[in-house]
Amino acid sequence: MGSTKTDLFSTEQNEIAALLKAIAHPARIAILEYLVKVDTCICGDIVNELTLAQPTVSQHLRELKNAGLIKGNVEGTAICYCVDQSKIARIQAYVSDISSKLDHKTDQCC
Amino acid sequence: MGSTKTDLFSTEQNEIAALLKAIAHPARIAILEYLVKVDTCICGDIVNELTLAQPTVSQHLRELKNAGLIKGNVEGTAICYCVDQSKIARIQAYVSDISSKLDHKTDQCC
DNA sequence: ATTATTTATCGTAATATTGCAATATAACGA
DNA sequence: TCGTTATATTGCAATATTACGATAAATAAT
Numbered sequence: 001m002g003s004t005k006t007d008l009f010s011t012e013q014n015e016i017a018a019l020l021k022a023i024a025h026p027a028r029i030a031i032l033e034y035l036v037k038v039d040t041c042i043c044g045d046i047v048n049e050l051t052l053a054q055p056t057v058s059q060h061l062r063e064l065k066n067a068g069l070i071k072g073n074v075e076g077t078a079i080c081y082c083v084d085q086s087k088i089a090r091i092q093a094y095v096s097d098i099s100s101k102l103d104h105k106t107d108q109c110c
Numbered sequence: 111m112g113s114t115k116t117d118l119f120s121t122e123q124n125e126i127a128a129l130l131k132a133i134a135h136p137a138r139i140a141i142l143e144y145l146v147k148v149d150t151c152i153c154g155d156i157v158n159e160l161t162l163a164q165p166t167v168s169q170h171l172r173e174l175k176n177a178g179l180i181k182g183n184v185e186g187t188a189i190c191y192c193v194d195q196s197k198i199a200r201i202q203a204y205v206s207d208i209s210s211k212l213d214h215k216t217d218q219c220c
Numbered sequence: 221a222t223t224a225t226t227t228a229t230c231g232t233a234a235t236a237t238t239g240c241a242a243t244a245t246a247a248c249g250a
Numbered sequence: 251t252c253g254t255t256a257t258a259t260t261g262c263a264a265t266a267t268t269a270c271g272a273t274a275a276a277t278a279a280t
Contacts, residue, residue, distance in 0.1 A: 001269045002235030009136035021134035026119035026127045095202045112265030
């Protein structure tokens, strides 16, 4: 037990769950927001932005990278991270789809 | 250790992270999709839809409920669950905001 | 009242996540 | 080459999540 039974669900359900799970942590939310804010890819100061220890930040960055949400380019001694727009768009499309289907719902018992 | 350091982040960051975390599991994705699909609130057959054991489904429902994503009404011996549209809208607004900010990004090094 | 049905809770085992100190790696400049 | 800087990896402790059997609680029907 303990581990998620991914074989019981569709590929799409597992993919969306994995993407959402990668964002579903305040530190990773903060990282994404910072990457969006700076509007440039020269970003070696994410560690300074967060109050977490450097290995912890590095670990969160790796999770975002594994999920495909960010990409990283080695840029001399620093590393340039940026958000992968297509993955964000994928999440947006999914959530918008759910939301619009709820708009058309007729029954409202709750 | 082991627990998330929520005090290092803003209320909004923690709230969004909690909402996303509640959805970020294939079983809970499947539950939400089913609730959206049936377009009615008389839904006591979620357990039959998923292949998971009844206590497991009940636990996932409780997590969705705790996050405020679904509401439940006692309906005789069954319970009528439905999605809370406002919470989905909140997530949609957040993701759309990130997405649109990325659209306006000028620098594209990665 | 008794029984069947439906959902919730408890307890527990297996696994995953979070965070960090210590250490490693990699690239640059003197 | 050596030191400096930036990031990654390892190892580990604390905590959280996932899943389910057993059981409880609540209501409906007989």
